[in-house]
Amino acid sequence: MSGSVFQSRKLVGVIAAGLLALSGTAAVAQEKVLRVAPQADLRILDPVWTTAIVTRNHAFMIYDTLFGMDANGKILPQMVDTWKTSPDGMVWDFKLRPGLAFHDKTPVTSADVIASIKRWGSRDTLGQSMMAALTKIEAVDTNSFRMTFKQPFGMVLDAFAKSSPPFIMPERIAKTSGDQQITENIGSGPFIFKQDEYRPGNKIVYLKNKDYVSRSEAPAGTAGGKPVPVDRVEWIVLKDAQTQANALTNGEIDMIERMPPEQYSALKANPGVEIITQVPQGSVMLVLNHLVPPFNNPKIARAATLAISQESLLRAQMVNNDLFKTCPSFYPCGTAYASTTRTAGFTGKPQFSAAKRLLQEAGYDNKPVVLLHPTDHPTLNKYPPVMAALLTQAGFKVEVQSMDWQTLVARRAKKDPADKGGWNIFMTSFFMADTINPLVFTPMNGTGEKGWFGWPTNPKIETLKGEFLATLDEAKRKELAAQMQEEALSSGMLAPLGEYKPLVAVAKGVTGVVPSPNTVMWNIDKK
Amino acid sequence: MPAFLLRRLLATIPVLIVVALIVFTMLQLSPGDPAAAIVGDSGNSEDIARVRAQLGLDQPWPVQFANWSGRLLQGDLGTSLFIKKSVAELISQRVGPTLSLAAVTLTLTLLVAIPLGVLAAWRHGGWLDRALMSMSALGFSVPAFVVAYLLIWLFALHLKWLPVQGYVEMSKGLWPWLRNLILPAFTLSTVYIALIARVTRASVAEALTEDYIRTARSKGISEARVLARHALRNAAIPIATVVGIGVALLISGVVVTETVFAIPGLGQLTVDAVLSRDFPVIQGITLFFSVIYVMVNLLVDLSYLALDPRIRY
Numbered sequence: 001m002s003g004s005v006f007q008s009r010k011l012v013g014v015i016a017a018g019l020l021a022l023s024g025t026a027a028v029a030q031e032k033v034l035r036v037a038p039q040a041d042l043r044i045l046d047p048v049w050t051t052a053i054v055t056r057n058h059a060f061m062i063y064d065t066l067f068g069m070d071a072n073g074k075i076l077p078q079m080v081d082t083w084k085t086s087p088d089g090m091v092w093d094f095k096l097r098p099g100l101a102f103h104d105k106t107p108v109t110s111a112d113v114i115a116s117i118k119r120w121g122s123r124d125t126l127g128q129s130m131m132a133a134l135t136k137i138e139a140v141d142t143n144s145f146r147m148t149f150k151q152p153f154g155m156v157l158d159a160f161a162k163s164s165p166p167f168i169m170p171e172r173i174a175k176t177s178g179d180q181q182i183t184e185n186i187g188s189g190p191f192i193f194k195q196d197e198y199r200p201g202n203k204i205v206y207l208k209n210k211d212y213v214s215r216s217e218a219p220a221g222t223a224g225g226k227p228v229p230v231d232r233v234e235w236i237v238l239k240d241a242q243t244q245a246n247a248l249t250n251g252e253i254d255m256i257e258r259m260p261p262e263q264y265s266a267l268k269a270n271p272g273v274e275i276i277t278q279v280p281q282g283s284v285m286l287v288l289n290h291l292v293p294p295f296n297n298p299k300i301a302r303a304a305t306l307a308i309s310q311e312s313l314l315r316a317q318m319v320n321n322d323l324f325k326t327c328p329s330f331y332p333c334g335t336a337y338a339s340t341t342r343t344a345g346f347t348g349k350p351q352f353s354a355a356k357r358l359l360q361e362a363g364y365d366n367k368p369v370v371l372l373h374p375t376d377h378p379t380l381n382k383y384p385p386v387m388a389a390l391l392t393q394a395g396f397k398v399e400v401q402s403m404d405w406q407t408l409v410a411r412r413a414k415k416d417p418a419d420k421g422g423w424n425i426f427m428t429s430f431f432m433a434d435t436i437n438p439l440v441f442t443p444m445n446g447t448g449e450k451g452w453f454g455w456p457t458n459p460k461i462e463t464l465k466g467e468f469l470a471t472l473d474e475a476k477r478k479e480l481a482a483q484m485q486e487e488a489l490s491s492g493m494l495a496p497l498g499e500y501k502p503l504v505a506v507a508k509g510v511t512g513v514v515p516s517p518n519t520v521m522w523n524i525d526k527k
Numbered sequence: 528m529p530a531f532l533l534r535r536l537l538a539t540i541p542v543l544i545v546v547a548l549i550v551f552t553m554l555q556l557s558p559g560d561p562a563a564a565i566v567g568d569s570g571n572s573e574d575i576a577r578v579r580a581q582l583g584l585d586q587p588w589p590v591q592f593a594n595w596s597g598r599l600l601q602g603d604l605g606t607s608l609f610i611k612k613s614v615a616e617l618i619s620q621r622v623g624p625t626l627s628l629a630a631v632t633l634t635l636t637l638l639v640a641i642p643l644g645v646l647a648a649w650r651h652g653g654w655l656d657r658a659l660m661s662m663s664a665l666g667f668s669v670p671a672f673v674v675a676y677l678l679i680w681l682f683a684l685h686l687k688w689l690p691v692q693g694y695v696e697m698s699k700g701l702w703p704w705l706r707n708l709i710l711p712a713f714t715l716s717t718v719y720i721a722l723i724a725r726v727t728r729a730s731v732a733e734a735l736t737e738d739y740i741r742t743a744r745s746k747g748i749s750e751a752r753v754l755a756r757h758a759l760r761n762a763a764i765p766i767a768t769v770v771g772i773g774v775a776l777l778i779s780g781v782v783v784t785e786t787v788f789a790i791p792g793l794g795q796l797t798v799d800a801v802l803s804r805d806f807p808v809i810q811g812i813t814l815f816f817s818v819i820y821v822m823v824n825l826l827v828d829l830s831y832l833a834l835d836p837r838i839r840y
Contacts, residue, residue, distance in 0.1 A: 041799065043609040043610050043799075043803070044565065044609055044610075049565070050565055050566065050567045050570075051566075051567035051570065052567040055567075179577065179581060180581075181611055183611070199620060199791060200609075200610045200612075200617075201621075201791055201795055201796060201799050202694075202789075202791030202795075203791075236692075236693070236789070237789070237791075238692060238789045239786055239789070239795075240786055240787055240789070242676065242787075243691065243692050243786075243787055243788070243789055246679055246683065246684060246691040246692070247691045247692050247693075247789075249684060249691075250683055250684060250687070250690065250691045252690055252691055252692060252693065376802070403558065404559070404802060405802075406559045406560075406563070406564050406802055406803055406804055407558040407559045409559075409560070409563040409564055410558060410559045410560035410563040410564075410804075411558065412563075413560070413563055413572045413575050415572070449572070450571070450573065451571060452571050453571065453572070
């Protein structure tokens with residue numbers, strides 16, 4: 001009898017174990033997991049090595065920064081507790097907040113900060129300008145450091161708070177050359193990177209950093225407090241837009257970082273989904289190649305910019321009126337340096353007669369301009385055909401060349417004439433933080449072949465940038481920013497195509513998404 | 528037999544060398560530059576040139592090929608230009624989901640396609656045959672992504688029975704593993720069921736006209752036994768051949784299915800590598816697939832021995 005009872009219990013045990021194995025229900029403590037479909041796969045982990053947005057988002061998860069920026073572009077302290085500058089602006093002293101520590105439990109010291117700044121400064125454009133203006137950067141004590149400049153440099157805080165700031169890492173890691181990728185991913189930020197669960201192309205996992213010393217202020221963009229109400233954040237890489245929407249609808253993910261525009265109507269009508277704004281806006285730009293004909297002639301370049309119809313272009317790409325707005329300014333409309341009046345006659349509306357007149361004056365030879373069309377890029381692939389039609393209406397002959405995005409990024413680096421493998425026009429987009437002022441706006445560059453793709457030579461722009469870099473006077477900065485915008489638009493350097501709204505889709509019950517110039521994931525909670 | 532195996536295995540070496548050379552050459556000829564992709568939007572031409580030099584992409588082709596081949600001979604497939612993980616590690620991480628998907632798909636295919644094919648042959652020309660062959664034509668014609676979205680709509684979004692996406696390792700439980708593979712396997716199997724059912728039907732129908740079938744029937748053997756033991760057995764070689772081709776195609780045919788169902792398998796790894804021009808990964812995967820193809824063909828050849836005792840190697 002006892003034997004049969006024992007055997008029965010054994011049998012029940014075996015069945016239970018089998019069922020458990022079958023169901024996969026392990027006795028794991030209930031963790032609160034936020035599952036997010038990121039805007040792209042995370043394949044490079046070093047924010048100094050690449051400027052890819054997804055790598056930057058990853059960096060904001062695990063690293064902390066000296067300063068941050070709220071959603072309106074206002075600079076606020078983050079790791080820095082107090083700071084001061086000498087009356088002539090040549091000496092800057094910074095003191096770190098007490099108690100900051102890296103994920104490996106070692107304290108954050110000024111030596112770590114200095115090494116991180118130096119590594120960032122070896123690669124970042126604004127960082128390089130800062131390094132060139134520096135006499136020395138030194139530790140005052142373990143918690144304080146000083147920067148002494150040989151010439152006025154007014155962009156210290158802007159450089160530390162911008163979208164690609166110096167992310168602070170341990171000195172031993174930060175001593176890696178800026179030309180080499182780091183191999184350890186240890187920061188002092190609110191999340192800890194789970195290296196052992198890193199599956200590029202599939203899943204990227206972050207754990208809450210329970211030892212993170214948050215600021216006492218409310219979260220404000222990349223600044224302020226960085227509370228983490230969940231235990232774990234998983235980035236689930238979903239490349240297909242329909243799969244993202246289906247997974248959100250089915251409760252398999254909690255958030256789509258960049259809602260695909262074509263899913264907007266369906267998701268908006270879904271009662272289980274909420275659509276919100278995190279990153280306020282992004283900008284799209286028309287980039288012209290100034291090294292080769294015909295846009296090496298400023299009149300022809302200017303004519304191309306006058307063909308732009310922001311409304312037509314944005315509607316084609318973004319589909320729904322809620323997802324875009326026209327803005328003739330390079331700097332995001334509504335932010336400090338934006339100007340919709342000082343645009344040198346550029347309105348974002350087509351001016352075909354003026355364009356045709358300029359083409360006639362310049363003696364345009366009717367040779368086709370090569371417009372690059374990235375067919376696989378979900379947020380850029382519909383602009384080129386519309387732009388081609390607009391250019392044709394303005395009197396250009398246009399040859400649209402279709403390719404995938406990676407071919408385009410390789411092609412745009414070629415300086416050959418368009419008919420020998422080069423190019424004339426492409427379009428690209430930027431997040432708000434990347435266009436917030438003329439110094440972080442990479443295409444605002446007049447250094448010719450040394451500059452960004454398109455390579456315009458414009459000494460006036462560079463002079464104005466130098467003045468902008470040197471001054472701390474906000475009114476003067478605004479004036480200089482406006483002058484640069486006028487110069488760039490009047491010379492046909494490049495042109496804004498308007499602004500898109502990079503909306504976030506979340507499941508009902510997800511709260512606390514912080515408006516920010518960059519995607520950030522602290523403060524987000526779920527029921 | 529051992530001599531045959533050795534001969535076949537040695538024959539893979541020149542195949543792999545040729546494949547490696549072709550892939551390397553084609554990658555060099557293709558447009559795009561991994562350095563430009565790595566640098567990102569804020570880089571400039573100088574940044575791209577610097578990264579190209581660091582990665583050795585500025586070296587002449589023969590030098591690059593010699594370097595790669597040298598490492599390959601030491602068993603090193605190289606390192607991803609982007610992820611900075613060894614290609615072997617990336618493949619090993621991704622092979623599980625793809626093999627799982629392939630295994631479930633193949634099982635499903637064989638369980639459905641062969642009985643359907645035999646039934647169609649048995650009722651050759653009848654309504655059952657015509658209905659099954661119409662379904663088979665449909666299976667061939669409807670693109671995989673359409674089938675996928677229809678299945679997702681019905682079983683995931685509407686009935687809430689199955690997940691939309693993802694992959695769970697078998698170590699987390701048999702049901703979670705299988706649950707995530709049902710829809711993708713159904714999607715993928717439609718075309719293979721169509722293919723194998725048609726071949727089975729043709730082969731069995733032909734076998735059913737043979738004298739030995741008439742003899743078997745005249746001896747009073749049951750129809751089921753005639754079909755299974757006599758007709759199907761003798762029709763097995765073309766079916767095994769097509770199954771072998773199907774397995775080879777299956778491995779490479781998972782790309783769309785893996786993308787739609789977000790299964791982190793070799794198909795997705797291949798697409799990502801191609802789109803970002805991650806040359807070492809593309810080369811590594813191509814070689815890996817080549818080895819798989821050769822092995823599958825070898826297994827098919829060996830299966831002939833079991834299916835037909837008259838065959839000798």
